[in-house]
Amino acid sequence: MSTQADFSTALLDTRLPCPAGLYSANGADPASRFSVYRNNVQGSLINALADSYPVVQQLVGEEFFRGMASIFIQQQPPHSPLMSRYGDGLADFIDAFEPAAEVPYLADVARLERLRTRAYHAADAATVSAQQISAALADPQTLAELNITLHPSLHLLNSAYAVVSIWAAHQQDTTLAGIDIHQGQHALVLRNGLEVEVFALDHGASVFIRHLLHHRPLLQAAQDSPPFNLPQTLALLIGHHAITDLNNKVSP
Amino acid sequence: MFTLNEPVPPRTRAALCGLPPRAGLGLKTGHFREVLGTRPDIGFFEVHAENYMVDGGPFHHFLGLIREQYPLSLHGVGLSIGAEGPLDLQHLQRLQTLIERYQPQAFSEHLAWSSHGPVFLNDLLPLAYDTPTLDRVCAHIDQVQNTLKRPMLLENPATYLGFERSTIDEPAFITEVIRRSGCGLLLDVNNVYVSCINHQRDPLTYLEALPLHAVGEIHLAGFAEDADSLGDRLLIDDHGAPVDDAVWALYRQALERVGPVATLIERDNHLPAFNVLLAEAQQAEALLRHARSQP
Numbered sequence: 001m002s003t004q005a006d007f008s009t010a011l012l013d014t015r016l017p018c019p020a021g022l023y024s025a026n027g028a029d030p031a032s033r034f035s036v037y038r039n040n041v042q043g044s045l046i047n048a049l050a051d052s053y054p055v056v057q058q059l060v061g062e063e064f065f066r067g068m069a070s071i072f073i074q075q076q077p078p079h080s081p082l083m084s085r086y087g088d089g090l091a092d093f094i095d096a097f098e099p100a101a102e103v104p105y106l107a108d109v110a111r112l113e114r115l116r117t118r119a120y121h122a123a124d125a126a127t128v129s130a131q132q133i134s135a136a137l138a139d140p141q142t143l144a145e146l147n148i149t150l151h152p153s154l155h156l157l158n159s160a161y162a163v164v165s166i167w168a169a170h171q172q173d174t175t176l177a178g179i180d181i182h183q184g185q186h187a188l189v190l191r192n193g194l195e196v197e198v199f200a201l202d203h204g205a206s207v208f209i210r211h212l213l214h215h216r217p218l219l220q221a222a223q224d225s226p227p228f229n230l231p232q233t234l235a236l237l238i239g240h241h242a243i244t245d246l247n248n249k250v251s252p
Numbered sequence: 253m254f255t256l257n258e259p260v261p262p263r264t265r266a267a268l269c270g271l272p273p274r275a276g277l278g279l280k281t282g283h284f285r286e287v288l289g290t291r292p293d294i295g296f297f298e299v300h301a302e303n304y305m306v307d308g309g310p311f312h313h314f315l316g317l318i319r320e321q322y323p324l325s326l327h328g329v330g331l332s333i334g335a336e337g338p339l340d341l342q343h344l345q346r347l348q349t350l351i352e353r354y355q356p357q358a359f360s361e362h363l364a365w366s367s368h369g370p371v372f373l374n375d376l377l378p379l380a381y382d383t384p385t386l387d388r389v390c391a392h393i394d395q396v397q398n399t400l401k402r403p404m405l406l407e408n409p410a411t412y413l414g415f416e417r418s419t420i421d422e423p424a425f426i427t428e429v430i431r432r433s434g435c436g437l438l439l440d441v442n443n444v445y446v447s448c449i450n451h452q453r454d455p456l457t458y459l460e461a462l463p464l465h466a467v468g469e470i471h472l473a474g475f476a477e478d479a480d481s482l483g484d485r486l487l488i489d490d491h492g493a494p495v496d497d498a499v500w501a502l503y504r505q506a507l508e509r510v511g512p513v514a515t516l517i518e519r520d521n522h523l524p525a526f527n528v529l530l531a532e533a534q535q536a537e538a539l540l541r542h543a544r545s546q547p
Contacts (some may be wrong), residue, residue, distance in 0.1 A: 003380055003417070004336045008368035011375075021380075021416045024480060025451040031414035032481035033450075036488055040375040048374070078372040081302050081330025081343060124308035152307070194310045 010034070011041045012077055014070075045073045048083045052117055053090065055170045056110050059103055068097060084121055088114065105161035105181055112163050112198070115155040115189040119196045122153035125244040129237075133238055136246050146218045149245035150237070153191035156201075156210055160184045163199040192240045199236065203230025260434025262465065262470045268403050268436030269468030270357035270515035271296050271323050273544065275536035279491055281297035283526045284314035291321065292530055295537070296357065298325035298516050304354075305346045319354050322402035325469065325516065326356035330372065332377045332407075333392045334365035344399050351400055358469055358514070359439040361396070363389065363426065380415035382427040394435040405436040405468045410443035410475075410489035412450055418433035422447070436468035439510070441503045442495070442518075446475050446487040455502050460509070472503055472536060492521035494532060504539060512543040 006019040018031035046069045050057050057065040072093050078086045091110035100106050136142045157163065164187045165179045186206035188199040201209070204226040210222030222230050237243055270376055274295025279287070297318060299408065301438030304311055311392035331343060351359060379385050396404055420428070430437060437461065448455040478486040517532045
């Protein structure tokens, strides 16, 4: 193996000894010097995950989180120098991580936090004014074929748990008391201006928005969704600057 | 062996780095609004390139506004110039896009590696200094400078151990890289001090052995202190403390030899209030003012 292959393997697998061929000028055990690099790698990656998943860490405590993160790092080290993307696989990892099984909603909270990070860094897009949207909705001819494009930061998450309420409770030091964690929620995540926002939608509204994300025309998307409040859902999208384009051409 | 170009004629400092010879600060996301609100009198800001390799959102919003008012230094931490494998072309492309967007006055990277195969290790890892490494580093810097169509600055590393394989000492290695590639030197004075303590060298002797004519920018930072298996001082370049007195002293000696040059106060961990960083930058600014007044 090459020098860097040995070095790299031993940095990630902390059970391995210090690689050969290293020395300290003062004759100290090179392992005591190598451990600085190992601590830097482990510590910086764990910190990167902790920064991206603050509520997951709050839910399980720092010690548990750091232990879980170090196992994750060994199994799925970063494959990109872009740390904002590191940890995409953490939610799926948590699903299979036996010691976390007693916090069944943990993986979905991780999914929600990942969507918030993606929304934060998503592409910018100019939004359509409320007046333009009202005009398009008011004209039956236009409405019949109307397609709306949603902001690149907009994401949906369906959870069997009260993922939005659990996440929100951890924004203000409140407890989970009063939250029925088994009340499934449909989360909507988007960036409104510079702020990432999180909402709980009812099932029909969430299906409707998913149809829109798949470029279905507005009326067809509404018809093919379980009952929901269309004006209220559109008002939510308009009010939070989530509509970036209107057109009445047939989508590809 | 790589095919190497003839050594590039030395560039002037202005060609290597367009930053003013003043003190600058790392731009932290928590300080965006304060910087825009208070417009501190500071020579430039520096950002880590990788943090801004995102599609949109607040990072670009604020950097765009701050760039309109301040010179910018783009400092890469993920290119892995010393890697045994080839450079990540996608990453180089992202750098090019960022440079086109923000037109920074300087671009710098490290004499280190941080990727092996597909794995990115998120740390600046040490190199064995021998001829194959020298050829490889020079070829990678050529590739970077040809792609970005501008010279880069290469930062001297902070290291904690040596390689038995090494046949060239670090200042000589850096001198040869700069001679062959025509890149500039980002002189990290804290790294000089940290490495010299860790390897029992004299910091001033080491400093004087560097190609000081090629210095385009200086970094100052704080270190953490640990001990190795013999109980000897082991300094760790953690950017988590104020600049140490010994590093300030070495900085003064560097300025006497280099003249006034853009100087960054680096702080990435245990971030204090913006005012505390500003005061540290003002301390560097006073020394730069003194250096500017010298004939």
